[in-house]
Amino acid sequence: MSSHEATKSLKKTAAKKALAPKAGADGDPTPAQKAAFAKAMYEGVKPGIKTARKIAQEKSDKAKSDAEKPVQKVEILRKIAAPATPVETPDTKRALQLAADIEKATQDGDFERFQPEAQQALIGALCRLYSANNDMGNHFGAVGQRSAVTATDVMVLCGALLKAVDLQVFELGLWQSWSSR
Structure with missing residues (x-):
């Protein structure tokens, strides 16, 4: 050199x-x-x-x-697209009226207005109708924008539906990954 x-x-x-x-006393x-x-x-x-x-x-x-800036809390809500304006058929009008009656009973706290058997029949029929529509290619959200359904409401019903047919959440996830739904 x-x-x-x-x-x-x-x-x-x-x-x-x-x-x-300078390094520490031991050289480290x-x-x-x-x-x-x-x-x-x-x-x-x-x-x-x-x-x-x-x-x-x-x-x-x-x-x-950044520590001095006030932290803003933002609540993000998922938007669920509402289906197009419903076709005015007598059955659609009856179903919408029934949904309005159920919402009113819930808001009024009149939970016994619709007996459990009636609720079970409605949930079962709606499950089959929604699934049939989905199979036919009519894909739409299960809940419209106007509905006041909370995440807790959805989780309670999902849990009850899975229990009713003896399925576990794992099986739902597995089915969703296989079927890409």
């Missing part, structure tokens, strides 16, 4: 030692040095140089400013 290269190498080594914080790097090294490696910058310190300072400043 020439004297010029040796001098240049010594200057680099001296500069690195001057910029780098301190936790702060380890963290700085990991950050620098992640950023693709050599630790201990001006650029690495600048990046670390910018991140620290950003973290402080």
Whole structure:
């Protein structure tokens, strides 16, 4: 190695030692040095140089400013597309009127207005009708936008439906992955 290269190498080594914080008493790097090294490696910058310190300072400043900002809570609701305007048939009108009557009874707290046998018959008939429509290629959401169905309502009914036909949630997931529904 020439004297010029040796001098240049010594200057680099001296500069690195001057910029780098001192190691612990046993010669191992301190936790702060380890963290700085990991950050620098992640950023693709050599630790201990001006650029690495600048990046670390910018991140620290950003973290402080983000901590000072008020956290906004946002509730995201899934939108379920409503089917097109229903065709005015006598059966459709009766079904919509029955749905309105059930909603009103629920809102009024009159839960005994429709006996369990009637509820079971309606749920069973609607399951078969929805499945038949789906099989025929008439894909639409199970619940329209105007409905006030909550996630809890859906989970309670799903759980009851699965239990009624002796299925587990795992089997539902497996069937959905196989059938791409």
